[in-house]
Amino acid sequence: MATTVAGGVSFELTEEQRALRALAHEFAEQEIRPRAAGYDEHQTHPADLIAKAHELGLMNVHVPEEQGGLGLPCFEGMLIGEELSWGCAGVAVSIVANTLGAAPVILAGSEEQKAEWLPPLLEEPILCSFGLTEPDAGSDVARIRTTAVRQGDDYVLNGSKTFISNAGHAAWTVVFAKTDASQGHHGLSAFVVPMDAPGITVEKHLDKMGQRSTDTSAFSLQEVIVPAANRLGEEGDGFKIAMQTLDFTRPGTAAGAVGVAQAAYDYAVEYARERVTFDVPIAMHQGVNFLIADMAAEIEASRLLCWQAAWMLDQGHGRRATLYSSFAKRFAADTAMKATTDAVQVFGGYGYIKEYPVEKLMRDAKLFQIYEGTSQIQRLVIAREIFLPRD
Numbered sequence: 301m302a303t304t305v306a307g308g309v310s311f312e313l314t315e316e317q318r319a320l321r322a323l324a325h326e327f328a329e330q331e332i333r334p335r336a337a338g339y340d341e342h343q344t345h346p347a348d349l350i351a352k353a354h355e356l357g358l359m360n361v362h363v364p365e366e367q368g369g370l371g372l373p374c375f376e377g378m379l380i381g382e383e384l385s386w387g388c389a390g391v392a393v394s395i396v397a398n399t400l401g402a403a404p405v406i407l408a409g410s411e412e413q414k415a416e417w418l419p420p421l422l423e424e425p426i427l428c429s430f431g432l433t434e435p436d437a438g439s440d441v442a443r444i445r446t447t448a449v450r451q452g453d454d455y456v457l458n459g460s461k462t463f464i465s466n467a468g469h470a471a472w473t474v475v476f477a478k479t480d481a482s483q484g485h486h487g488l489s490a491f492v493v494p495m496d497a498p499g500i501t502v503e504k505h506l507d508k509m510g511q512r513s514t515d516t517s518a519f520s521l522q523e524v525i526v527p528a529a530n531r532l533g534e535e536g537d538g539f540k541i542a543m544q545t546l547d548f549t550r551p552g553t554a555a556g557a558v559g560v561a562q563a564a565y566d567y568a569v570e571y572a573r574e575r576v577t578f579d580v581p582i583a584m585h586q587g588v589n590f591l592i593a594d595m596a597a598e599i600e601a602s603r604l605l606c607w608q609a610a611w612m613l614d615q616g617h618g619r620r621a622t623l624y625s626s627f628a629k630r631f632a633a634d635t636a637m638k639a640t641t642d643a644v645q646v647f648g649g650y651g652y653i654k655e656y657p658v659e660k661l662m663r664d665a666k667l668f669q670i671y672e673g674t675s676q677i678q679r680l681v682i683a684r685e686i687f688l689p690r691d
């Protein structure tokens with residue numbers, strides 16, 4: 301990774317990081333890309349690719365060594381995220397959503413909780429998910445209405461969640477619920493909830509514009525009994541656990557946007573070299589090559605922001621890293637949208653039809669501006685860290 305060296309900073313990856321990135325790239329090229337269009341069209345849950353990624357060691361890389369995992373830092377997960385998304389963002393999210401699901405347990409779980417929930421993820425390709433968003437509470441997390449009422453050694457959960465990646469296939473989900481409705485964000489708590497618990501109903505698989513091979517589902521909880529031993533941290537810790545989780549995952553998600561932008565750029569460059577108008581390849585027209593020049597510069601800037609955010613998180617920079625995570629997520633998501641839109645423009649009419657790959661990339665890019673905090677929420681976080689910094 302970028303390390304501080306005498307007299308400056310090195311952007312050289314270590315040999316291990318280069319090998320990991322090459323492994324993820326090869327998997328994306330040979331396994332994900334050939335299936336991407338079909339899985340997108342039919343909204344196929346990519347169970348086969350999840351199993352292969354699991355076998356190759358590209359999933360659950362942050363599970364600590366104490367629980368039998370690799371214990372890799374945020375930076376390595378981010379490298380994997382970019383490459384898998386270069387293959388297909390929908391498939392990539394199906395694979396890396398376990399990072400989001402497991403992060404609250406890794407960050408806030410007790411040793412007993414980590415020992416219970418994390419090793420099974422390594423043993424077989426089972427999925428977990430992050431149950432934060434609700435029909436009436438997306439950006440405004442403190443408005444969550446799902447309740448968790450203590451009854452003896454258990455809690456009883458009631459409510460509904462939506463837009464949850466992989467919820468339809470997950471073995472367990474971290475559910476955020478109100479344990480004290482009078483306390484605003486201090487009244488939220490987090491629980492590990494097995495998805496086969498009586499009272500959980502996966503209600504709807506959502507039919508999305510892009511990233512269609514990721515299962516995105518809504519589920520309800522009716523009188524779901526969860527042992528108090530499944531609560532992560534103390535009552536009231538839920539909001540901070542959610543924020544710290546998102547700080548940890550946003551550089552990887554931002555890197556996914558970089559992967560999509562890079563794919564769009566690669567296709568646009570290739571096409572601009574081949575397609576001839578007015579007797580020259582369109583790459584010779586300034587109207588086209590300026591689009592590509594901007595793509596190249598903005599993709600590189602996005603990637604560097606992702607690297608910096610992940611590096612800061614791994615160095616333990618606390619709320620400064622929150623700021624950089626939001627820089628990366630905001631800039632990379634908006635770059636992916638612009639780069640993919642411009643790639644469609646470079647392809648002209650062909651760009652708009654499904655036979656060519658760039659219209660899918662444009663649909664996939666849009667979601668990066670929405671999930672894990674919209675581009676507007678990233679600006680809000682950035683502005684708050686500027687004007688009201690809290691370390």
Ligand code: CAA
Binds near residue numbers: 430438539677680
């Ligand atoms: N780390 C630690 N603590 C944090 C924090 C952070 N990054 N951010 C905030 N906090 C703390 C604050 O210090 C404050 O603590 P005190 O009360 O002790 O002072 C408390 O949390 C409340 O902070 P705010 O006043 O800033 O909270 P807010 O209600 O104004 O909201 C927000 C802040 C940033 C807008 C937040 O609601 C947010 O991040 N919203 C976006 C949610 C989001 O990203 N959802 C995506 C869901 S996951 C997904 O999309 C993936 C999928 O599966 C599809």
